[in-house]
Amino acid sequence: MNGNATTVKTMEANAAGQWGDRAFKWLTLSMALSIFVLIALIGYELGSGSKLALQKFGWRFLVTNDWDPVNEVFGAVPFIFGTLVSSAIALLIAVPISIATAVYITELAPQWLRQPLITFIELLAAVPSVILGLWGIFVMIPFLSATVFPGLQKWFGFLPFFKGPILGSSMLAGGIIVAIMIIPIITSVSREILRSVPGLQREAAYALGATRWEVTRIAVLSYAKKGLFGAVILGLGRALGETMAVTMVIGNTPQIVPSLFAPGYTLASVIANEFTEATGNTYLSALFELGLVLLGVTVLVNIFAQLLLKTFAGPSVKPQH
């Protein structure tokens, strides 16, 4: 009798639980779908906004260099170039710094230092980009053009990247600002991933007589490489779309030159700069198309990165959730 009652109760509870589970599933599904809907809407809006430019320029938009709002001739190549190069510089600087910081915090730092370090990194993430840009103009650029850039030119001036006059505002300055902006996000995500590496991994490596460096390399980094790669991709996404701070230091000149001391221009920057005052319909449409190109570049870079991961990283254990 008693047992029966319990069974009934559990079954009732199960029925309620199943209903709850189903509701929960649909709820989460609809939330996840809303992201797809959002992206699709953005794509649609950009597409319809850029119709005029698509009709007028077609593929030429993606392969020509000219950007002349007065004569209504538009080509996106210098902006695509600027976006890719500034993001590449940013990753080159930010990835080693971020991952090393994350490793230090999770593996090596004494307990009392961890929280202050984490707090500082999170503070860096909270700096508004326009403030960072102004700091870039008035502090970073004078410093770079007085010391760092002449130094680079002196030692590496034989490379085409470090030739030409030093103006301060440049592709390199833009890349450095973006690096500063993406360091917090890559560091924070990397730290979480390294933290999720099971302690047993480390203990096993130590038991085999590995040194600290070997433990970190074999048991931690290698184990977490997929997750770390994901952190870098997140940072890259930020870098590609970063606008205000970059605009303030990159020099805003649509050109394709090897020198990193020369000014450049990014897709996001030109949209932010010219959208408000764009009066002609074709001009406005061309700016919309730049937005579409930015979306495309972001998607392509992400796909490329996934392929790269599959090819080079090989199978690895995913961090446990």
Next chain:
Amino acid sequence: MKKIILSVLGGSLLLAAQTNAQTLINGAGSTFDYPAFTKWFEAYTKLDANVRFNYQSIGSGGGLRQLIVQTVDFGASDAPMKDDMIATAPGNVLHFPIVVGGEAVAYNLPGNPKLKLDADIVSGIYLGNITKWNDSKIIALNSGVSLPDLGIVVVHRSDGSGTTFIFTDYLSSVNPVWADTSGKGTSVKWPAAVGIGAKGNEGVAGQVKQLAGAIGYVELAYAKQNNMTYATLKNAAGNFVDPTLDTVSAAMATAKIPDDFRFSIVNAPGDQAYPIAGASWVIIYEKQKKAETGKKLVSFLKWTITDGQKISATLDYAPLPDEVVQRELKVLDTIKY
């Protein structure tokens, strides 16, 4: 109890009626005009307590688009509307210049010498034909000044702006090559090889101040407030003039102004006219849809171009010449409601 409720209801109805009596005027457009509008709104709401203003400084292009789709009562723009844009407007539009401003050509040279420049040199520099400060053309105008063997870095605005429109309007009117290649606009293609685009007046000012050999154009008020060194320019009459409120007003007074007020005052012919100056316009429909709002808007505009000019002068906008004001007032009287 009922009485209390009734009186409360009555009171709130009264309040509602009072707020209804206030007319809200919506505007959008130029960021260049924004400081003037802010001061004007503040002063004008003291004169007429029944008017409220809402101005979005989203840029001239945005202001004109909002005017065309009729989401605002007036648009403000640093460049007059182009013919093809006027054609897309659902009604006849009228332009009213409300402020005039000058632009300084500022530079950064060791020792900050005061330089004299002419149209040929300024356009030559921006075309990338004159690349050194000790170019023979600059030396010829500035005997006695020791000019360094320093490369010129051309700084321009990277964001679309009325300031760029006025400056390129000047270059186009003094140099046929510039007019044929880059032309005039809120953003243009900059031909000089060694150049930097900087965001906003503050960006251009910052770049020029930091970079020896740099040259850039900034709003007069901005150059003054930042103690920048700027050039004395040769005007169309052949005199060298400094940018001041008087020389900018002189440019407007001597320029030929058509009846639709879509004009350009760069390179004006007056003796004392400063060559790089331009106006900013308020643009409204000739037939106002909402009579009440329309009437309030027109009285406000009449006030801005008369008494309001004293207020904008404190912000370094040059006052409109009297003759222009009289003509504008006449056109404002033709608005239909």
